[in-house]
Amino acid sequence: MTKQRRAVLLMLDGLRRDFVTPALMPRLAAFRERANWCEQHRSVFPSVTRVVSSSVATGCWPARHGLAGNTIAMVEHGALALFDAGKPEFIAEKQRLTGAALAMPTLAERLALTGGVVIYNNVSPGAAYLHDPLGHGHVYHRAGSLGPGREPMTGERALTIAGDLDGDAALVARFVTEAIEVGAPALALAWLGHPDTTQHDCPLGSPPHHEALRRADAHAGAVIAAVAAARLRGEEILLLVGSDHGHQTVTGVVDIVAELVTAGLKAAPDSADVVVAPNGTAALIYVDPEHHDRIEGLGRFLADRPWVGRLITPDDFEAFGVPAGGHLAFAVAMAADDEAVNEYGVPGLSLAAKPAGGKPDRLGCGQHGGLGRYEQSPVLMLDGPGFEAGAVIAETTSAIDLAPTLLAFLGHDTDGLDGRPLQTRL
Structure with missing residues (x-):
């Protein structure tokens, strides 16, 4: 008997489309051939992770979810001051100064009563927690893992990894076991820190960069294989593999x-x-x-x-x-x-x-952050019910389209979102 539908979303932070080639990333290149490929996929502005994370979580442009940047200014003690949205305390700071971390509900809130959301994240803690600022689901992050009600998870339940490529590998191993093979949340999200972190520290196209792409490809391959195995067990899963922005x-x-x-x-x-x-x-x-x-x-x-x-x-x-x-x-x-x-x-x-x-x-x-061609060239591939194998979506898509696509697949209403379900664009 087929189990309840669920979705898996893997984000490889900072990966730009032209790096997905058989030579650099053979597993993703092969996946592209059997998935839907969004050839004009774009980020938002600014094309930075905490803003894109909020748009992925809400299905809305920054104008509606309310986070303007990785670094923003807010009024504190009667004067404008800078705040880093990547810090663990940012959620509380923004709630205190503006009344809300985000002005629109997240996927974690929308799916809380119908299977829930589990998030494994190895970018900044602020970016991780923006997926679920009100504590409806589970967020695993090296700076602190939080369960419902934003209650800390400690001991073996906590995610104790580094922010490097080995940390990404450890995250993927736990994600595959806990969120795909054993657990069955409505949405399982893994957001890896690389190749973005590596790309910030070395020239694009350099040997260290190519090594980061190779390892990110292996991490993606592990998730793709785990989803394939779950489907053989009778599960109906929509798999999205993408990134939030590219790099210049x-x-x-x-x-x-x-x-x-x-x-x-x-x-x-x-x-x-x-x-x-x-x-x-x-x-x-x-x-x-x-x-x-x-x-x-x-x-x-x-x-x-x-x-x-x-x-x-x-x-x-x-x-x-x-x-x-x-x-x-x-x-x-x-x-x-x-x-x-x-x-x-x-x-x-x-x-x-x-x-x-x-x-x-x-x-x-x-x-990244601006409007250059390559920082605005992230990746999005979709594989599963509602998507024809090997097809190409030629029209412009955006980070705001992920939430409505996931919600539509899971049988939820998408009215009021800025994005549209990509099932309708085939």
Whole structure:
């Protein structure tokens, strides 16, 4: 007798489409031949993991779920201040300062009473917890594993791994055993930290990068094989394999804060009148309401900077899915060259915003966040009921389409989401 339908979602953080080749990733390349391949799949803006995680979890653009970046500004003690959405405490900070971590319900909330959601995650803790900020299911992360009600899981139940490739391997081993072979949640989600973490630390196309791709391919192969075995046992499973964004090679780092101070548009590097939230190859610029008169001059200044690839004003926020309000005045996609190549012949170069909090600059390595062709070229493959083997979805798809696709397969309503079930696009 066929068991209740369930879905498995595997995300390989930072994997761009053109790296899925027989030479670099043979298991994924073979899977592509029998799955549905989304040839125009895109990220959101900014193309950063915590924002994409929220869009995957809710099926909505950032404009509706309310998280504008990996780093954002919020008002605390009457002044704008920067917050890192990757930190474990971010959920509580955002709830305290804005009333909600996310403004839309997540898959964990929607599926809580019909099989539930189990999440194994090896990226930042903030990104992991944004999948289930209210504690409806189980989230396993090296910084702390949480059960229903956000109760800590300790001892053998906790996920005690590192954030490296070996940690990804250990996560996959537990995920396969606990979430596919033994457990049967409505949705089992594994989000691996690589190749993204490796790509941030080395040049795209370099030997260490190719080794990370090889190992990520092996991790994907283990999940694909486990799902195939479960299907042979009579289970009806939809398998999605994808990524959240791609990467560009960083050719220069721009200190936006210093430029604004020099131009007389910001009082000092640490002042709260104008606050810059760097997001890799993107940036968010906030203006305190008492300095609203600076906005026009800021707009003119930014529009004239050679490092600005696209200046997004409040009039454009809706079109780009950027959250309005919160004193956000501008969003910037840093300048990119989609035709030029790096030292290993990998196309896609970008400028990056100087990171906040003393984080290192990453010249010559991978980065993302903006609108460059390759950072906006993530992967999505779908295999199972509702999808024809070997077919191609030629129209544009997005991270916001994953939640409605999963919900439709599991028999749930998808009204009110920004994305659409991809079953309807064949």
